[in-house]
Amino acid sequence: MRWEKSRRQHGPGSRIRRRILPEEKVDEERRRGAIEVGELDKDEERRDTHLYVEKLRCTTATNNNKQLECLGLTTLALRLLNELAERSASSNLVFSPLSIYSALALTAAGARGATLQELLVVLGARSRDELAEIVLRFAKQILADRSPTGGPHVLFACGVWHDETRKLNLAFRDAAAQSYKAETRAVDFRKEPGEAVKLINAWAASATNNLIEKILDGPVPNKTDIIVANAIYFKGMWDVPFRKECTEDDKFHRLDGSTFDVPFMRSGAKQYIACHQGFKVLKLRYKKGSGRYSSWSSFSMCVFLPDARDGLTGLISMMASSSADFLREHLPASLVSVRKFKLPRFKLSFSGDDMPPVLRRLGLQAAFDEKNSDLRDMVEEDGTGRPLALGKIIHKAVIEVNEEGTEAAAVTACMKVMRSAPKLPVDFVADHPFVFFVIHEKSGAIVFAGTVLEPTPSMPGKKILHGGRVQGDENANRSLMSSLRHYLGSLFG
Known part of the structure; x- marks a missing residue:
């Protein structure tokens, strides 16, 4: 087990140590791009999400006040x-x-x-x-x-x-x-x-x-x-950006059952996902600042995706009728492997x-x-x-x-309920309406919130294929080359 010394908040004379977690190692691997799209990590080691701190002075009251x-x-x-x-x-x-x-x-x-x-x-x-x-x-x-x-x-x-x-x-x-x-x-x-x-x-x-x-x-x-x-x-900026060449068009299902094509961001990397009865929650972290107050720059986007394609209204009603702790209690705490992962771009x-x-x-x-x-x-x-x-x-x-x-x-x-961290790989396919929040992690403050019923559609006449290729552009290029060959043939015929 590896340990590191931390003196940032406790002065140069402190001997506080904390365990380097497997989760942090995975985050570093993701940043280096070691986990490619479609690749599943087979390591089943349990991800411990708690920090083990020796001789740590209690700051719980202060943190609780910030949450309250x-x-x-x-x-x-x-x-x-x-x-x-x-x-x-x-x-x-x-x-x-x-x-x-x-x-x-x-x-x-x-x-x-x-x-x-x-x-x-x-x-x-x-x-x-x-x-x-x-x-x-x-x-x-x-x-x-x-x-x-x-x-x-x-x-x-x-x-x-x-x-x-x-x-x-x-x-x-x-x-x-x-x-x-x-x-x-x-x-x-x-x-x-x-x-x-x-x-x-x-x-x-x-x-x-x-x-x-x-x-x-x-x-x-x-x-x-x-x-x-x-x-x-x-x-x-995302802590782990999505690769544009992996974005691909697919069907998004409206509440009325109709569908239309939208660009979906894809990834095979591990994600922060929690599975609950009737819905799943995805947490995407933004890149933090460095320095003494880096923990205060920790933001994330949290996507609440109902299991049912028409389950948005029921999910929102449940949120509104629950206690203010609902969001915090249902946010994912650990990284899990994914099979299918699709999240639409939207504006x-x-x-x-x-x-x-x-x-x-x-x-x-x-x-x-x-x-x-x-x-x-x-x-x-x-x-x-x-x-x-x-x-x-x-x-x-x-x-x-x-x-x-x-x-x-x-x-x-x-x-004028408890967090659920699935052991097996899970799917997170946001191909139907969902709720999102932009949250400040340390305090729990909700900066932005909303619902996505119709993400930004694909470009008219064009379709993003696997690898980021645009079908409309390929058709245009083929037409241009055909015209060029016909023109050259007429000259040198």
């Missing part, structure tokens, strides 16, 4: 998934629970009374201060950009725009700047709404690396007082300004009621007695998954 603070986010994510999937029953869905959570939390910083209490219940927090601490930790730890050290490229931004006639409350402005790292700016919604829209859209484009070019499609109502927004951008987008009805069903009532809404802590009293209430909540999200990794962005604006 994401339970509110997880609960909101699963409830939103259930509601939005029901409204998008025939189309793909992608959204950022973390973006929506952050925008609502920033709104709560200016709320009082029943409005504040409803926001706290929906977000799973006990106070405004606790919400601020949670989002600040999201921004500083979970969503810190790790791309300089080789990790995911992550951008996180909040913004508050208020009409010149409604000055921000000093305490709210300070909370927005210090706890939410939000920029605040006065604009003229009354006389120059077009300029205000350009300013906000430019902010959204910058915050999402131009993946979302605008969040407001038209002029805002001239009675708008405040717009609160949050934006998240994520780009991660999804979502644009919705009908979020208020969804949030009302989750319990936010007072915030959208002009008579009962209490957001007085956002702005200074102007003597008019004019109430402040949430109007539109706009959410836009984009995600692209391919052989190299994932690129995703989202903007939200408020106007």
Whole structure:
């Protein structure tokens, strides 16, 4: 048994040692490309997923707190998934629970009374201060950009725009700047709404690396007082990329039973897969950054695939009705051999300004009621007695998954059981609708979520064959060569 010394977190004098696991060895082999497509590893050695640490000081309480603070986010994510999937029953869905959570939390910083209490219940927090601490930790730890050290490229931004006639409350402005790292700016919604829209859209484009070019499609109502927004951008490369030459077209089955051709990424390498009653879970890790805080750059995409081709609705309902620990308890913990492995490439987008009805069903009532809404802590009293209430909540999200990794962005604006590790090789063939999550592994925070009902189809007139060859290109080349031979024959005939 091999051991290594670790002094990173315990000082140069520490003698802490941990066992080098077989799983880590397999990961290294996969990175070197030692396991080719279609090759099955026959080694049946049990994969131990626990780290054996000597003289380790207990940090369980701290880690548990970090998990617990994401339970509110997880609960909101699963409830939103259930509601939005029901409204998008025939189309793909992608959204950022973390973006929506952050925008609502920033709104709560200016709320009082029943409005504040409803926001706290929906977000799973006990106070405004606790919400601020949670989002600040999201921004500083979970969503810190790790791309300089080789990790995911992550951008996180909040913004508050208020009409010149409604000055921000000093305490709210300070909370927005210090706890939410939000920029605040006065604009003229009354006389120059077009300029205000350009300013906000430019902010959204910058915050999402131009993946979302605008969040407001038209002029805002001239009675708008405040717009609160949050934006998240994520780009991660797979820890073990898929080989493009192994991508091959095959049939994807829609919920109505019809099929169409889509490019499927294939692999014969070991994967993190867990098998449960009625569904399987795949975990694809993104490349982490290096250095002292590398563990905080650990993200993964988790695909929940129902066994039945029409089982998506039932799976989502089960998730929404379960505890917030459902995801964590069902994620795979060890690598397993695979027989057939197919995952479609997909690029999804979502644009919705009908979020208020969804949030009302989750319990936010007072915030959208002009008579009962209490957001007085956002702005200074102007003597008019004019109430402040949430109007539109706009959410836009984009995600692209391919052989190299994932690129995703989202903007939200408020106007106002046991794990199962199979011993035998398993199949994971995602040729029918499934659910996906982009998760921060250390905290459990859900950054993006959605459903894939129709992946990106194959190119019209072209079909990707085994080895990455494109059938349409071959036909075109044959036609070109035939024409060339005919032309040369006419010259030298």
